[in-house]
Amino acid sequence: MRRILVVGASLAGVSAAEELRAQGYEGELVLVGAEPHLPYTRPPLSKDALLEGIDQTALQLRDEHWYAERGIELRLGEKAVGLDTTHRQLRLADEATLDYDGLVLTTGLAHRPLPPALRLRHAHQLRTLDEAERLSAALAGARHLVVVGAGFVGLETAATARLLGLDVTVLDVAAQPMSKAFGPEIGIWFARRHELAGVRLLLSASIIRADDEPDGTTTIALDSGERLRADCCLVGTGSMPTTDWLRGSGIDLGDGVLCDPTLATNVPDVVAAGDIARWDNEQFGESMRVEHWTNAVEQGVHAAGRLLGSRDPFTSVPFFWTDQFDAKLRCVGRPSIADDVDILRDEDARLVAAFSRGGRIRGAVCVNAPREMAQLRRAIAERTRVSDLTRDCTPATPTAAAAATA
Numbered sequence: 398m399r400r401i402l403v404v405g406a407s408l409a410g411v412s413a414a415e416e417l418r419a420q421g422y423e424g425e426l427v428l429v430g431a432e433p434h435l436p437y438t439r440p441p442l443s444k445d446a447l448l449e450g451i452d453q454t455a456l457q458l459r460d461e462h463w464y465a466e467r468g469i470e471l472r473l474g475e476k477a478v479g480l481d482t483t484h485r486q487l488r489l490a491d492e493a494t495l496d497y498d499g500l501v502l503t504t505g506l507a508h509r510p511l512p513p514a515l516r517l518r519h520a521h522q523l524r525t526l527d528e529a530e531r532l533s534a535a536l537a538g539a540r541h542l543v544v545v546g547a548g549f550v551g552l553e554t555a556a557t558a559r560l561l562g563l564d565v566t567v568l569d570v571a572a573q574p575m576s577k578a579f580g581p582e583i584g585i586w587f588a589r590r591h592e593l594a595g596v597r598l599l600l601s602a603s604i605i606r607a608d609d610e611p612d613g614t615t616t617i618a619l620d621s622g623e624r625l626r627a628d629c630c631l632v633g634t635g636s637m638p639t640t641d642w643l644r645g646s647g648i649d650l651g652d653g654v655l656c657d658p659t660l661a662t663n664v665p666d667v668v669a670a671g672d673i674a675r676w677d678n679e680q681f682g683e684s685m686r687v688e689h690w691t692n693a694v695e696q697g698v699h700a701a702g703r704l705l706g707s708r709d710p711f712t713s714v715p716f717f718w719t720d721q722f723d724a725k726l727r728c729v730g731r732p733s734i735a736d737d738v739d740i741l742r743d744e745d746a747r748l749v750a751a752f753s754r755g756g757r758i759r760g761a762v763c764v765n766a767p768r769e770m771a772q773l774r775r776a777i778a779e780r781t782r783v784s785d786l787t788r789d790c791t792p793a794t795p796t797a798a799a800a801a802t803a
Contacts, residue, residue: 398498399424405503406430409671412697413501418467433474442529443553480646499704502669506636520630539629546633547574556721566597638673653686658710660700670696680712689717730760730777753783
Protein backbone atom coordinates (compact mmCIF):
# COMPACT_ATOMS: atom_id res chain seq x y z
CA MET A 398 0.00 0.00 0.00
CA ARG A 399 1.31 3.41 -0.96
CA ARG A 400 -1.22 5.56 0.91
CA ILE A 401 -3.34 4.84 3.98
CA LEU A 402 -5.97 7.24 5.24
CA VAL A 403 -7.12 7.19 8.86
CA VAL A 404 -10.47 8.99 8.92
CA GLY A 405 -11.21 10.27 12.40
CA ALA A 406 -8.63 12.12 14.51
CA SER A 407 -9.72 10.19 17.59
CA LEU A 408 -8.01 8.00 20.17
CA ALA A 409 -8.66 4.98 17.93
CA GLY A 410 -7.33 6.87 14.92
CA VAL A 411 -4.11 7.94 16.60
CA SER A 412 -3.61 4.43 17.99
CA ALA A 413 -4.02 2.98 14.48
CA ALA A 414 -1.60 5.48 12.94
CA GLU A 415 0.99 4.79 15.63
CA GLU A 416 0.70 1.04 15.14
CA LEU A 417 0.97 1.28 11.35
CA ARG A 418 4.37 2.93 11.74
CA ALA A 419 5.37 0.55 14.55
CA GLN A 420 4.69 -2.43 12.25
CA GLY A 421 6.92 -0.99 9.54
CA TYR A 422 4.50 0.68 7.17
CA GLU A 423 6.58 3.30 5.30
CA GLY A 424 4.07 4.67 2.78
CA GLU A 425 2.03 7.87 3.00
CA LEU A 426 -0.08 8.07 6.13
CA VAL A 427 -2.76 10.75 6.47
CA LEU A 428 -4.89 11.42 9.55
CA VAL A 429 -8.12 13.27 8.71
CA GLY A 430 -10.19 14.96 11.42
CA ALA A 431 -13.30 17.16 11.42
CA GLU A 432 -12.18 19.25 14.41
CA PRO A 433 -9.37 21.81 14.04
CA HIS A 434 -7.61 20.69 17.23
CA LEU A 435 -4.83 18.16 17.55
CA PRO A 436 -6.35 14.83 18.64
CA TYR A 437 -7.19 14.90 22.36
CA THR A 438 -8.48 12.68 25.13
CA ARG A 439 -12.17 13.06 26.03
CA PRO A 440 -12.74 11.50 29.50
CA PRO A 441 -11.38 14.55 31.43
CA LEU A 442 -13.83 16.91 29.68
CA SER A 443 -16.57 16.11 32.22
CA LYS A 444 -14.23 15.76 35.18
CA ASP A 445 -10.74 17.18 35.81
CA ALA A 446 -10.73 19.58 32.86
CA LEU A 447 -13.99 21.19 34.02
CA LEU A 448 -12.83 21.29 37.61
CA GLU A 449 -9.33 22.65 37.03
CA GLY A 450 -9.81 24.58 33.78
CA ILE A 451 -9.49 23.56 30.13
CA ASP A 452 -5.84 23.15 29.10
CA GLN A 453 -5.76 22.12 25.44
CA THR A 454 -2.09 21.19 25.54
CA ALA A 455 -2.55 18.88 28.53
CA LEU A 456 -5.45 17.13 26.78
CA GLN A 457 -3.54 16.40 23.57
CA LEU A 458 -2.84 12.74 22.88
CA ARG A 459 0.43 13.67 21.14
CA ASP A 460 2.10 16.98 20.34
CA GLU A 461 2.58 18.24 16.79
CA HIS A 462 6.22 17.11 16.64
CA TRP A 463 5.22 13.50 17.34
CA TYR A 464 3.18 13.36 14.12
CA ALA A 465 5.92 15.08 12.12
CA GLU A 466 8.58 12.68 13.39
CA ARG A 467 6.53 9.71 12.20
CA GLY A 468 5.63 11.20 8.84
CA ILE A 469 1.92 11.39 9.68
CA GLU A 470 0.23 14.11 7.62
CA LEU A 471 -2.50 15.91 9.55
CA ARG A 472 -5.62 17.11 7.74
CA LEU A 473 -7.47 18.71 10.64
CA GLY A 474 -10.62 20.79 10.40
CA GLU A 475 -11.54 18.81 7.28
CA LYS A 476 -14.73 16.83 7.63
CA ALA A 477 -15.25 13.64 5.63
CA VAL A 478 -18.61 13.76 3.81
CA GLY A 479 -18.47 10.85 1.36
CA LEU A 480 -16.59 7.78 0.25
CA ASP A 481 -16.20 6.22 -3.19
CA THR A 482 -14.96 2.69 -2.54
CA THR A 483 -14.92 1.82 -6.26
CA HIS A 484 -12.36 4.50 -7.11
CA ARG A 485 -10.92 4.57 -3.58
CA GLN A 486 -11.50 8.23 -2.93
CA LEU A 487 -12.47 10.11 0.22
CA ARG A 488 -14.53 13.27 -0.30
CA LEU A 489 -14.14 16.20 2.10
CA ALA A 490 -16.56 19.01 2.96
CA ASP A 491 -14.60 21.51 0.85
CA GLU A 492 -15.11 19.18 -2.16
CA ALA A 493 -11.46 18.09 -2.14
CA THR A 494 -10.79 14.36 -2.61
CA LEU A 495 -8.07 12.11 -1.21
CA ASP A 496 -7.04 8.86 -2.89
CA TYR A 497 -6.24 5.83 -0.76
CA ASP A 498 -5.05 2.25 -0.96
CA GLY A 499 -6.03 1.38 2.61
CA LEU A 500 -8.58 3.00 4.91
CA VAL A 501 -9.11 2.99 8.69
CA LEU A 502 -12.52 4.30 9.82
CA THR A 503 -12.42 5.86 13.30
CA THR A 504 -14.95 8.72 13.17
CA GLY A 505 -16.40 7.97 16.61
CA LEU A 506 -19.68 9.33 17.94
CA ALA A 507 -21.96 12.31 17.52
CA HIS A 508 -24.74 13.67 19.71
CA ARG A 509 -28.09 11.99 19.25
CA PRO A 510 -30.58 14.53 17.82
CA LEU A 511 -32.38 16.41 20.57
CA PRO A 512 -36.14 16.09 20.99
CA PRO A 513 -37.98 19.31 20.04
CA ALA A 514 -38.63 20.25 23.68
CA LEU A 515 -34.88 20.42 24.39
CA ARG A 516 -33.66 22.38 21.37
CA LEU A 517 -32.61 25.38 23.42
CA ARG A 518 -30.17 28.14 22.49
CA HIS A 519 -28.86 28.37 26.05
CA ALA A 520 -28.44 24.65 26.72
CA HIS A 521 -25.07 22.90 26.51
CA GLN A 522 -23.98 19.51 25.24
CA LEU A 523 -20.65 17.88 26.04
CA ARG A 524 -18.55 15.75 23.71
CA THR A 525 -15.99 18.03 22.08
CA LEU A 526 -13.25 20.30 23.37
CA ASP A 527 -15.09 23.40 22.13
CA GLU A 528 -18.25 22.33 23.94
CA ALA A 529 -16.25 21.76 27.13
CA GLU A 530 -14.77 25.25 26.92
CA ARG A 531 -18.21 26.81 26.52
CA LEU A 532 -19.62 24.78 29.42
CA SER A 533 -16.65 25.63 31.63
CA ALA A 534 -17.18 29.34 31.01
CA ALA A 535 -20.89 29.00 31.78
CA LEU A 536 -20.30 27.11 35.02
CA ALA A 537 -17.90 29.80 36.21
CA GLY A 538 -20.77 32.28 36.43
CA ALA A 539 -23.58 29.90 37.38
CA ARG A 540 -25.30 29.02 40.62
CA HIS A 541 -27.71 26.28 39.55
CA LEU A 542 -26.93 23.58 36.96
CA VAL A 543 -29.70 21.36 35.63
CA VAL A 544 -28.52 18.18 33.92
CA VAL A 545 -30.95 16.37 31.63
CA GLY A 546 -29.86 12.74 31.45
CA ALA A 547 -28.45 10.59 34.27
CA GLY A 548 -25.91 8.74 32.15
CA PHE A 549 -22.13 8.73 32.55
CA VAL A 550 -21.42 12.23 31.20
CA GLY A 551 -24.40 13.75 32.98
CA LEU A 552 -23.48 12.31 36.37
CA GLU A 553 -19.77 13.05 36.00
CA THR A 554 -20.58 16.67 35.15
CA ALA A 555 -23.05 16.86 38.03
CA ALA A 556 -20.37 15.67 40.45
CA THR A 557 -17.86 18.16 39.07
CA ALA A 558 -20.36 21.03 39.36
CA ARG A 559 -21.04 20.15 42.99
CA LEU A 560 -17.30 20.24 43.70
CA LEU A 561 -17.31 23.70 42.12
CA GLY A 562 -20.00 24.74 44.60
CA LEU A 563 -23.05 24.83 42.32
CA ASP A 564 -26.54 23.67 43.19
CA VAL A 565 -27.18 20.71 40.89
CA THR A 566 -30.37 18.99 39.77
CA VAL A 567 -30.33 15.88 37.57
CA LEU A 568 -33.41 14.84 35.58
CA ASP A 569 -34.09 11.51 33.90
CA VAL A 570 -37.10 9.56 32.69
CA ALA A 571 -35.53 6.37 34.09
CA ALA A 572 -36.17 5.24 37.65
CA GLN A 573 -32.43 4.99 38.45
CA PRO A 574 -29.21 6.57 37.12
CA MET A 575 -27.19 4.65 34.51
CA SER A 576 -29.99 2.07 34.34
CA LYS A 577 -29.48 1.39 30.62
CA ALA A 578 -25.92 0.24 31.28
CA PHE A 579 -26.35 -1.66 34.54
CA GLY A 580 -29.97 -2.02 35.60
CA PRO A 581 -31.34 -0.69 38.90
CA GLU A 582 -28.92 -2.15 41.46
CA ILE A 583 -25.89 -0.04 40.56
CA GLY A 584 -28.03 3.02 39.96
CA ILE A 585 -29.49 2.89 43.46
CA TRP A 586 -26.00 2.88 44.97
CA PHE A 587 -24.87 5.86 42.86
CA ALA A 588 -28.10 7.75 43.50
CA ARG A 589 -27.35 7.51 47.20
CA ARG A 590 -23.79 8.83 46.68
CA HIS A 591 -25.00 11.82 44.68
CA GLU A 592 -27.75 12.69 47.12
CA LEU A 593 -25.31 12.54 50.04
CA ALA A 594 -23.10 15.00 48.13
CA GLY A 595 -26.01 17.40 47.68
CA VAL A 596 -27.13 16.57 44.13
CA ARG A 597 -30.90 16.60 43.73
CA LEU A 598 -32.10 13.68 41.59
CA LEU A 599 -35.52 13.89 39.93
CA LEU A 600 -36.02 10.45 38.42
CA SER A 601 -38.97 8.99 36.52
CA ALA A 602 -39.46 12.61 35.47
CA SER A 603 -40.67 13.82 32.07
CA ILE A 604 -40.10 17.29 30.67
CA ILE A 605 -43.33 18.87 29.43
CA ARG A 606 -41.80 22.13 28.24
CA ALA A 607 -38.44 23.91 28.29
CA ASP A 608 -37.90 27.57 27.43
CA ASP A 609 -35.00 29.95 26.96
CA GLU A 610 -35.52 33.08 29.02
CA PRO A 611 -34.39 36.59 27.95
CA ASP A 612 -31.85 36.71 30.79
CA GLY A 613 -30.04 33.60 29.52
CA THR A 614 -31.58 31.17 31.99
CA THR A 615 -33.67 28.12 31.16
CA THR A 616 -37.07 27.21 32.59
CA ILE A 617 -38.08 23.54 32.62
CA ALA A 618 -41.61 22.35 33.38
CA LEU A 619 -42.00 18.74 34.56
CA ASP A 620 -44.95 16.37 34.42
CA SER A 621 -45.13 16.57 38.22
CA GLY A 622 -46.10 20.24 37.94
CA GLU A 623 -42.72 21.45 39.24
CA ARG A 624 -40.88 24.20 37.35
CA LEU A 625 -37.10 24.51 37.50
CA ARG A 626 -35.10 27.63 36.74
CA ALA A 627 -31.46 27.01 35.77
CA ASP A 628 -28.78 29.50 34.86
CA CYS A 629 -26.85 26.64 33.22
CA CYS A 630 -28.34 23.57 31.55
CA LEU A 631 -26.57 20.49 30.19
CA VAL A 632 -28.45 18.08 27.95
CA GLY A 633 -26.98 14.60 27.75
CA THR A 634 -29.43 12.45 25.83
CA GLY A 635 -26.97 10.01 24.32
CA SER A 636 -24.83 9.56 21.23
CA MET A 637 -24.74 7.57 18.01
CA PRO A 638 -22.04 6.39 15.60
CA THR A 639 -20.86 8.93 13.05
CA THR A 640 -21.63 6.88 9.95
CA ASP A 641 -24.11 8.95 7.90
CA TRP A 642 -21.29 10.10 5.64
CA LEU A 643 -20.71 6.44 4.64
CA ARG A 644 -24.22 5.86 3.27
CA GLY A 645 -24.07 4.91 -0.38
CA SER A 646 -20.43 3.85 -0.12
CA GLY A 647 -21.19 0.12 -0.20
CA ILE A 648 -19.88 -0.41 3.33
CA ASP A 649 -22.34 -2.39 5.46
CA LEU A 650 -23.82 -0.29 8.27
CA GLY A 651 -26.07 -1.11 11.22
CA ASP A 652 -25.67 0.75 14.52
CA GLY A 653 -22.08 1.36 13.44
CA VAL A 654 -19.79 -0.02 10.77
CA LEU A 655 -20.33 -3.77 10.52
CA CYS A 656 -17.08 -5.74 10.77
CA ASP A 657 -16.06 -9.37 10.85
CA PRO A 658 -14.14 -10.74 13.88
CA THR A 659 -10.87 -9.26 12.52
CA LEU A 660 -12.35 -5.68 12.27
CA ALA A 661 -12.41 -5.83 8.46
CA THR A 662 -15.47 -4.43 6.70
CA ASN A 663 -17.17 -6.01 3.69
CA VAL A 664 -15.08 -3.75 1.41
CA PRO A 665 -11.48 -4.79 0.66
CA ASP A 666 -8.73 -2.82 2.45
CA VAL A 667 -11.19 -0.96 4.71
CA VAL A 668 -11.19 -1.59 8.47
CA ALA A 669 -12.88 0.13 11.39
CA ALA A 670 -12.02 0.73 15.04
CA GLY A 671 -13.33 2.41 18.16
CA ASP A 672 -16.81 3.70 18.86
CA ILE A 673 -18.15 3.11 15.33
CA ALA A 674 -16.99 -0.51 14.94
CA ARG A 675 -19.58 -3.26 15.44
CA TRP A 676 -17.81 -6.60 15.28
CA ASP A 677 -18.33 -10.26 16.14
CA ASN A 678 -16.52 -10.77 19.44
CA GLU A 679 -15.78 -14.49 19.65
CA GLN A 680 -15.03 -14.17 23.38
CA PHE A 681 -18.75 -13.56 24.00
CA GLY A 682 -20.25 -15.07 20.86
CA GLU A 683 -22.10 -11.90 19.95
CA SER A 684 -21.94 -8.79 17.80
CA MET A 685 -21.09 -5.74 19.88
CA ARG A 686 -20.05 -2.11 19.71
CA VAL A 687 -18.11 -0.63 22.65
CA GLU A 688 -17.89 3.12 23.30
CA HIS A 689 -14.99 3.32 25.72
CA TRP A 690 -11.35 4.44 25.95
CA THR A 691 -9.60 1.09 26.36
CA ASN A 692 -11.49 -0.46 23.47
CA ALA A 693 -10.56 2.47 21.19
CA VAL A 694 -6.85 1.96 21.87
CA GLU A 695 -6.92 -1.82 21.49
CA GLN A 696 -9.05 -1.78 18.35
CA GLY A 697 -6.95 0.95 16.73
CA VAL A 698 -3.88 -1.23 17.17
CA HIS A 699 -5.66 -4.35 15.94
CA ALA A 700 -7.21 -2.64 12.89
CA ALA A 701 -3.78 -1.42 11.81
CA GLY A 702 -2.45 -4.96 11.92
CA ARG A 703 -5.46 -6.23 9.97
CA LEU A 704 -4.87 -3.68 7.22
CA LEU A 705 -1.26 -4.85 6.96
CA GLY A 706 -2.23 -8.50 6.57
CA SER A 707 -3.04 -10.02 9.97
CA ARG A 708 -6.08 -12.32 10.09
CA ASP A 709 -6.30 -12.68 13.86
CA PRO A 710 -9.74 -12.06 15.39
CA PHE A 711 -10.15 -9.21 17.85
CA THR A 712 -11.36 -10.83 21.07
CA SER A 713 -11.60 -8.73 24.18
CA VAL A 714 -13.30 -8.40 27.53
CA PRO A 715 -14.61 -4.79 27.44
CA PHE A 716 -13.45 -2.52 30.22
CA PHE A 717 -14.47 1.02 31.14
CA TRP A 718 -14.72 3.34 34.10
CA THR A 719 -16.44 6.39 35.52
CA ASP A 720 -15.31 8.58 38.44
CA GLN A 721 -17.98 10.46 40.39
CA PHE A 722 -16.94 12.19 43.62
CA ASP A 723 -14.79 9.60 45.45
CA ALA A 724 -16.52 6.64 43.79
CA LYS A 725 -14.33 5.01 41.15
CA LEU A 726 -16.49 2.57 39.18
CA ARG A 727 -14.72 0.01 37.03
CA CYS A 728 -16.82 -2.19 34.75
CA VAL A 729 -15.62 -5.25 32.88
CA GLY A 730 -17.46 -7.55 30.49
CA ARG A 731 -21.08 -7.20 29.37
CA PRO A 732 -23.48 -6.40 32.23
CA SER A 733 -26.17 -5.43 29.73
CA ILE A 734 -26.62 -9.03 28.50
CA ALA A 735 -26.98 -10.57 31.97
CA ASP A 736 -30.01 -12.42 33.29
CA ASP A 737 -29.00 -12.20 36.97
CA VAL A 738 -27.13 -9.81 39.25
CA ASP A 739 -25.37 -10.89 42.44
CA ILE A 740 -24.38 -8.10 44.83
CA LEU A 741 -21.16 -9.44 46.36
CA ARG A 742 -20.36 -6.38 48.44
CA ASP A 743 -22.52 -3.38 49.29
CA GLU A 744 -20.89 -0.94 51.67
CA ASP A 745 -20.95 2.82 52.13
CA ALA A 746 -17.77 3.30 50.11
CA ARG A 747 -17.52 0.06 48.13
CA LEU A 748 -19.69 -1.99 45.81
CA VAL A 749 -19.04 -5.26 43.94
CA ALA A 750 -21.59 -6.84 41.61
CA ALA A 751 -21.38 -9.86 39.30
CA PHE A 752 -23.63 -10.10 36.24
CA SER A 753 -24.34 -13.57 34.87
CA ARG A 754 -26.18 -15.39 32.11
CA GLY A 755 -26.92 -19.08 32.35
CA GLY A 756 -25.04 -19.17 35.65
CA ARG A 757 -21.75 -17.99 34.12
CA ILE A 758 -20.30 -14.60 34.91
CA ARG A 759 -20.49 -12.22 31.93
CA GLY A 760 -19.80 -8.86 33.53
CA ALA A 761 -18.83 -7.15 36.77
CA VAL A 762 -19.00 -3.73 38.36
CA CYS A 763 -16.57 -2.79 41.13
CA VAL A 764 -16.57 0.54 42.94
CA ASN A 765 -13.42 1.32 44.93
CA ALA A 766 -12.54 -2.40 44.78
CA PRO A 767 -9.46 -2.95 42.56
CA ARG A 768 -8.59 -6.39 43.95
CA GLU A 769 -12.06 -7.76 43.23
CA MET A 770 -11.94 -6.14 39.78
CA ALA A 771 -8.83 -8.11 38.82
CA GLN A 772 -10.35 -11.34 40.09
CA LEU A 773 -13.65 -10.88 38.29
CA ARG A 774 -11.97 -9.89 35.04
CA ARG A 775 -10.17 -13.23 35.03
CA ALA A 776 -13.41 -15.02 35.90
CA ILE A 777 -15.17 -13.48 32.89
CA ALA A 778 -12.36 -14.43 30.51
CA GLU A 779 -12.47 -18.01 31.88
CA ARG A 780 -16.28 -18.14 31.77
CA THR A 781 -16.43 -19.05 35.45
CA ARG A 782 -19.72 -19.98 37.07
CA VAL A 783 -20.93 -17.44 39.64
CA SER A 784 -21.24 -20.25 42.18
CA ASP A 785 -17.50 -20.96 41.79
CA LEU A 786 -16.28 -17.46 42.60
CA THR A 787 -13.68 -17.48 45.37
CA ARG A 788 -14.68 -16.77 48.93
CA ASP A 789 -12.97 -13.39 48.71
CA CYS A 790 -16.11 -12.21 46.94
CA THR A 791 -18.77 -13.81 49.11
CA PRO A 792 -21.82 -11.56 49.56
CA ALA A 793 -21.69 -8.98 52.31
CA THR A 794 -24.75 -7.96 54.27
CA PRO A 795 -26.79 -5.84 51.85
CA THR A 796 -27.78 -2.30 52.67
CA ALA A 797 -31.42 -1.32 52.76
CA ALA A 798 -31.13 0.21 49.29
CA ALA A 799 -29.79 -3.02 47.79
CA ALA A 800 -32.33 -5.11 49.66
CA ALA A 801 -35.11 -2.98 48.21
CA THR A 802 -34.29 -4.27 44.73
CA ALA A 803 -34.49 -7.94 45.74
